[in-house]
Amino acid sequence: MPRQRLLLACGALHFLLVFGVSCRDALRLVAGNYTIIRVSPGGWWEKAEALASAALGQEASSSPPYPGAEALQAYTHLAGIECGYGYFAPNVPDSYKLLFELQYPDGHVEYDLSLFESKESTLRHATLLDQIGQMESDAMREILIKLVATSIWREHPEATRVNTILGSLQLPSVSEFEAGKRGSYEFMYAYDFSVNPMPSAPAP
Numbered sequence: 001m002p003r004q005r006l007l008l009a010c011g012a013l014h015f016l017l018v019f020g021v022s023c024r025d026a027l028r029l030v031a032g033n034y035t036i037i038r039v040s041p042g043g044w045w046e047k048a049e050a051l052a053s054a055a056l057g058q059e060a061s062s063s064p065p066y067p068g069a070e071a072l073q074a075y076t077h078l079a080g081i082e083c084g085y086g087y088f089a090p091n092v093p094d095s096y097k098l099l100f101e102l103q104y105p106d107g108h109v110e111y112d113l114s115l116f117e118s119k120e121s122t123l124r125h126a127t128l129l130d131q132i133g134q135m136e137s138d139a140m141r142e143i144l145i146k147l148v149a150t151s152i153w154r155e156h157p158e159a160t161r162v163n164t165i166l167g168s169l170q171l172p173s174v175s176e177f178e179a180g181k182r183g184s185y186e187f188m189y190a191y192d193f194s195v196n197p198m199p200s201a202p203a204p
Helices: 004-032 042-055 071-076 120-135 137-157 173-179
Strands: 096-103 110-111 161-170 184-194
Touching: 004 042, 042 137, 071 161, 096 120, 096 137, 110 173, 120 137, 120 161
Parallel strands: none
Antiparallel strands: 096 110, 096 161, 161 184
């Protein structure tokens, strides 16, 4: 009986964390004006999102908000709770776009927007970009984008430079949408990576 109670308590804590992360992500979307609900900066939604982040041990400060917060945050990452449990609905466009500009030794330039071909990998790609776009650390954001750019370069091994541009989706208001205006992407960050062309395979 004690063992069953322990397992039940662990399961309840796990699903409570899933619910908490879902609420935090939903509040973050509303507070950031990524939905049709228009809110002013510093309002109730932003305070509620900050409170949810603090409850999950993710308060933006040098010290953890309470004892055990670091262990709780580590568990959410290891269990995969932190990523992929945000609000979603069918046919909603990606919140962020990552454009790759590939430069070649002869001077010509190519552009690449697609990272993956399957629908499953596209969904994971959108989730990854959401995490990158919302990241507060500039250094960590640059490292992650560099890793993604490396995967693109492997598909274009002759390129000598990969420029990446990250943009965020700006949604129109209800009245603007009814007037025919659609969402547009706004520039956020740009990174420039120089690479060495991959050596060609030796002839047999």
